[in-house]
Amino acid sequence: MKARDLSVLIGVILIIVMLVVPLPGPILSVLLLINMTLSLIVILVAMNTKDTLEFAVFPTLLLLLTLFRLALNVSTTRSILSEGSAGGVVETFGSFVIGDNPLVGFVVFIILVIINFIVITKGSERVSEVAARFSLDAMPGKQMSIDADLNAGLISEKEAKARREKVEQEADFHGAMDGASKFVKGDAIAGIIIVLINILFGIIIGMVQMGMPLMEAVNTFTRLTVGDGLVSQIPALLVSTATGIVVTRSSSKNNLGTEVSEQLLRYPKLLYIAAGTIFFLGLTPINFLLTTVIAGFLALSGYLLERQSKVPELPDIEEEVKTDSSQMKSSENVINLLNMDPIEFEFGYALIPIADANQGGDLLDRIVMIRRQLALELGIVIPVVRIRDNIQLGPNEYRLKIKGNPVATGELLLDHYLAMAPGIDDEELDGIETREPAFGLPAKWISEELKDEAELSGYTVVDPPSVVSTHITEVIKKFAHTLLGRQETKQLIDHLKENYPILVEEVTPEPLAVGDIQKVLSKLLRENISIRNLPVIFETLADFSKLTTDTELLGEYARQALSAQITKQFADEDMSLRVITVSGKVEKVIAENIKQTEHGNYLSLNPESQQNIISSINEEVERLAIQEETPILLCSPAIRMYLKQLLDRFLPQVVVLSYNELEPNVQVKSVGVVNVA
Incomplete structure (x- = not known):
């Protein structure tokens, strides 16, 4: 057994021993200081905890600290009543608070006890009870949410298991805190009773057994009782406050100190209002x-x-480099290197202003609108x-990648405008040919001075x-079919199922799997046919999937x-x-x-016939x-699919329709x- 585990066991045994065996004053002083130190550490840990589960041992620790404090109360009470002394710590606290007036010191002590018992302990108990109740009530909903994310493919089985365990641990924690708060309440009540016993029986013992005069007995035992009470109540107050902090905090990224300072001082202008209010209070008889x-x-x-809020925070480059370096060296993070972004837009350093909002760039907003438009x-x-920027590209160059493969490049001149001729070249317009x-x-790239002249021409x-936004839009349209995978198809199916559950159940998982549906939708997108009307597509699949599962025919x-x-x-507007x-x-x-084969149908033309067609x-x-017209081929339904397959290799821009x-x-x-011929 480890020394750390053994020390905890020995500590619990010693607490039990303290309830029975009398302890000398010096040892009591040491134990009282240890109790205060532990309580201080507990409240500091509670303030710096970001998640309640980071301090999951707190309910059990709360029980042990309460037992330790009660054992000290028993030991100090035994020492006070039997010897008229409880060590230097108790006497120092009592003398410091009471001073020359035992009544004032006793009133101060009573106020401290009332604050601890009625305000903090009662409040912590109520919050623990409510938190436990809501945590248990929310468990089924959280479990269903995790199952829904798992079924939708948003999380893995491992992540789902970790989330379920966290939900169970949170419920157990709040339930344990609800029970542990009852110990805190009982400890406060026991502290009040022990104080009354110490004073009442201390005066009697002092007068009867020790032969003290009444006032001397009152002074002595009041001082010792108040000192003992303070030494016990201060740690109890700290632990009760820690209990309240733990049960009232929600999970966050920062500790309590950071959150309080950031959120309380989030609006600096409000401090001006507070300053003005305090200043006008000085015009009254209050100290100006x-x-x-x-x-x-x-x-x-x-x-x-x-x-400070107006100064942009610069990232700590050294820290980022250090973090990236440590992640690269970590064997656990190697799997993250396999992740690939579906769409990447890279640009040279001269094009940073179009993406940097601080320099007036609106590329991010444009991409948001592009995604909405394409949806x-x-x-x-x-x-x-x-x-992201890429120093390997030219200063004015940009590149678009789809699933890691470069699919389009371009070049921009930020201090110029792109002018496209209306069909005939204007030789008098100066510019850079492109x-x-x-x-x-x-x-042509033209300067701003020629913009009005070009528009008039x-x-x-x-x-x-x-x-660049137009280029991005057209490229994504062209490769939309490659962006629609099984995961994305499953999301579309789940969205459709919310309004058409029977229709979806008739199509998938039988007779068509998600992969089959993905192939059909991808085929439509490849020819620039929108799949937004999913109900009509699924109605068709429901009708014809009983006859064939060939995704090309479907x-x-x-x-x-x-x-x-x-x-x-x-068609044109006039149809x-x-x-x-x-x-x-x-x-x-x-x-x-x-x-016709068992794997599907295909066109098998000899090279001469292909070339002629x-x-x-x-x-x-x-x-x-x-004549600047869009080429559209019209043929019979029986050959449309095969004619389009033939043209995809030579004339992919040609639209092929059937009657x-x-x-x-x-x-x-x-x-x-x-x-x-």
């Missing part, structure tokens, strides 16, 4: 000099705090974008933050169910749609070369590009035909 000094101190404190447009929650990063349009002029059925949405997305149609000959070639489509697309994906009232205008 004293109130002026206090008011001046409050005003000075408010001024200093206000100045409405695409129907998915875009992950948080991690923004391309608009989101759509690849020819553009028909140029579209955009500031650098708008350029995606086609979902597209047909979203015909109103697709029509609105691609007209200009398309390139696919000839019957091309459709026949594609249909005849569809191979792609060349024909490319000619029509280039012709429409001259079943358009509303009946759409006026389709063919502006070209895909044909092969």
Whole structure:
């Protein structure tokens, strides 16, 4: 057994011995000082504890300290009544408080006892009782919350187990504190009774057995009783206060001293009001000099705090480096290095002003708006974008990563504007030739002096933050299907289940798993089709998943169910749609070369036929590009999926629609035909 454990056991045994064996005065003095020291340590620990469970041993410690204090009361009472003395500590406390007037000293002692018993002890007991009751009542709700987070995949099984244990420990702690507070109350009552016994029987013993005159007996035993009471009540007061601090504090990141100073002095201007109030009190018969000094101190404190709040706190670079270094060396934290941010935006040092709010940068606010916009447009929650500077990039360069892979780069000139020509180049406009990063349009970086001239010439002029935010938006749209994984799909399903529980139960987990649903939704997002209308998609999956579990075919059925949405997305306001149609000959070639296997269907065209079809489509697309029209291919539902798969490798920007994906009232205008010789 360790020496520390053995010392606690021996201490408990000695407390029991003190109740029976008389102790000499010097030893009593030492034990009384130890009692006061332990009580002081307890209240200091209680004030610096951030979480109640950090001091989980407090209920048991409270019982042991109470028992120790009662054993000291018994020992000092025995010594006072038998010898008329209880050591130097008791006599010193009694003489210091009573002085030449035993009555005043006794009244002071009674007031101290009343404060401890009625105010602090009773309050701590009530708070402990209420905390225990609410903690036990809240346990089922907390357990259900943990189970919900676990089922949603927000936490792991290990984290869920740790949270459950913490909830149980908190309930046990508050229950134990409720019981331990009764010991504190009993100790206060016992202290009052012991004081009365000491005085009453001390006077009787002093007069009858020790032959003291009445006044001498009263003076002697009152002094000893008050001294003994003070030596006991001061530690009791400290422990009772510690009990109140522990049960009234909630979990936080800081200790009590830091929280009190930060929260009490959070509003420096209020100190000015307090200073003015105290100053005006000095105009009354109250001491003017004293109130002026206090008011001046409050005003000075408010001024200093206000100045301090305006100075931005700089991070301790050395401490951060030291922390990072220690984390890198720690074997437990190696697993954290495997974490990868879904979306990262890196930029060179010259672009820091667009992200630094202190320099007027609003990139963070723009990204928040981008995430909201894409949630409405695409129907998915875009992950948080991690923004950081990167000294490996050029000063004006930025880079966007999706799941650790660079997918887009660009360059900004913060003291310039990006001007995009209205279709014809204006040779008279001076600027730095470049391309608009989101759509690849020819553009120029122009100075602020030329902004008005460019706008009058028909140029579209955009500031650098708008350029980069537009680029980020388009890139995320393009790669939205890669950001939708099984975890994100499960969150969407859970959200849908809140309003459509029967619909979700009909689709998953049987006949479609979360992974199957994710593939269908990802297929839609890959072609820039919003999945916000999840009820319609799930209705389609519920109908057709009984016939097939091929996610490619289910995606086609979902597209047909979203015909109103697709029509609105691609048709003009007058419900007209200009398309390139696919000839019957091309459709026949594609249909005849569809191979069916147990793992799904795929298109198996010979290279010559592929080249002919792609060349024909490319000619029509280039012709429409001259007219600045979006290329849209229209074909039959049977081949749409396979034609899109073929074009993804060569012409991914071409939209491919089927007849079943358009509303009946759409006026389709063919502006070209895909044909092969």
